[in-house]
Amino acid sequence: MGWLVLAAVAPGAAHLRAGWRRTGLILICCYAAGLLALLAAILTTDNLVGSLTEDSLLTVIVVAAAVLGVAWFALVVHSFVVLRPGRLPQQGQILTGTLAGLLAVVAVVPFGVVAQVVSTYQATLNGIFQETPAEGEPTPVAQDKPEDPWAGRQRVNILLLGGDADDNRIGVRTDSMNLASVDVKTGNTVLFSLPRNLEDVRFRPGTPMAQRFPQGFRLPADPGGGRSDLLNSVWEYADAHPEIFGGKQHQGPKVLMDTIGFTLGVKVDWYALVNMWGFARLIDAIGGITLTVEQDVVFGKYNEGLVKAGTRKLKGADAMWYARSRTFSDDYTRMRRQRCVLGAILNQADPATVLTRFSKIALATKELIRTDIPRSMLAQLVPLALKVKDAKVTSVQFVPPLINTGYPDWVKIRNVAAKALRDSARSNPAVAATASASPTASPKKSPKQPTKQPGQDNNPAKGLTEGCGGAL
Known part of the structure; x- marks a missing residue:
């Protein structure tokens, strides 16, 4: 059971324990090389956050996460097999088999979460932003000037x-x-x-x-x-x-x-x-925003709504009424409240x-x-x-x-x-x-x-x- 858990974290460990030395070493070396490559990419990429807006890279991440998830699932199952659970008594086989199944599923979850989050992120970007600048709009800065990505713009x-x-x-x-x-x-x-x-x-x-x-x-x-x-x-x-x-x-x-x-x-x-x-x-x-409402803000067609004075977390509807209501107020007070809502969102x-x-x-x-x-x-x-x-x-x-x-x-x-x-x-x-x-x-x-x-x-x-x- 211990070797099975270790194999889920460090691929190849169970294979070494079972005598599959060549397979175990290959798996461990591939795992180490992958971690080093990921670390190198993070350290050498000047604009890592900005790179995560490129559609092609996001597609690669989604596909890679799905492939790695399936591969990790298969790896945990194979690690269980090479440890020869058949040598155990029936109760031990049931216990280790259950653990192997749970580990295989748990190992897939992080990759599934990454694929789902990145896919949602990609769909959101595609739904909001146009692919190319409109006629007469600013264009992306040439890539041969990485020292000044804004090309002199202040x-x-x-x-x-x-x-x-x-x-x-x-x-x-x-x-x-x-x-x-x-x-x-x-x-x-x-x-x-x-x-x-x-x-x-x-x-x-x-x-x-x-x-x-x-x-x-x-x-x-x-x-x-x-x-x-x-x-x-x-x-x-x-x-x-x-x-x-x-x-x-x-x-x-x-x-x-x-x-x-x-x-x-x-x-x-x-x-x-x-x-x-x-x-x-x-x-x-x-999850809402925390605001200090200086005085009661009345809203609604018949003044039936109220955002009470005090400091507390406001839900979306109350925050919007606080920002937009003109009842017993004016446009300029409303502009100040809108600024307060923007500031609270930026801070929180x-x-x-x-x-x-x-x-x-x-x-x-x-x-x-x-x-x-x-x-x-x-x-x-x-x-x-x-x-x-x-x-x-x-x-x-x-x-x-x-x-x-x-x-x-x-x-x-x-x-x-x-x-x-x-x-x-x-x-x-x-x-x-x-x-x-x-x-x-x-x-x-x-x-x-x-x-x-x-x-x-x-x-x-x-x-x-x-x-x-x-x-x-």
Whole structure:
């Protein structure tokens, strides 16, 4: 029984014990060579995490795990046979035979788990990311410059959107808009939050939308008095009017990316759109998030729902209501709560949680995310995301009194964004965290622009969870 257990861990041990010296030595040598080859691959691969996004490698891992699982099962059974259990009394044969069967099954389980996890991971990547960059999008960096995988690029800008698409709604309104600008060397990130109700949105000169709206995005008021010409309507409007773009369909994502990039003075590389209510499934998949709710948050058509104040772990639905409810609140408070939820997920979705709940997380992610990030860029983006986990993440929210959403000062917005990016790029994170982000005053101000009060904080760049009531 002891030799049988040892053979399940060190192939060939039972064969040596039974006198099958040549077979035993071959098995042990192959086992040792395999371990050394695996160790060498880990130590010599510069971008191991990024390599695990390549479809061909993932397929090889799945096939190899399946083959090794079957081989290990056969090896345990053969080890039992060569130990000649027939010499034992009947009770001993039954006992060792049962043990051999259990060991054979147990030996297969790790390989089966690896194959299942990698297969799920591969299917998730295939379901979310497109295989090649779209026309005009950034392409993967040439492999002959491994010392600089970003080919001189200092930052990567990804637009993170929360949409409210539903079966009973036409189009997509992007009610949550955050641009994550990541320093490719340090992982230091600035998260720019733009309000959904930003008016008179300007479009980049020379674009079809700028030709249609030379004085800014403005439409007649809706019959009910609402407006469909705010920043959160740009995607929906562009999708609904392909004639503006010469008949091209589905221009919403591209137009919104370009519009927000023009507003902030940066180039947006890609976007990721998350179904806000599907996001609740992702939070449930990681086991909920711990938040400090500063005061009761009321929600529901008849104010029947309540997220009570206090520090505790929230499930997905409650976390989403905390982030999205506007009852007895406003858009700007809601933006702050959304930032708190993002910060809590970033802090609490540690590698151990992701691994233990991987299948649930993968399924939830596949169902709720839409993006134009090409699959070929993941080899660089995955390790960059791991840098962000331990880097300095600051947030700038373009809300009153910093700006007036009805009469935005576009020059001020760009100045604030540029200053925050300069601070983030500094080599000393402590300096970036305390540096002032006060912008250069714009030469033109709307008469309705709120004035700065004495003693008011002049640093719009905040820590991601700053002001979140102790969110963990």
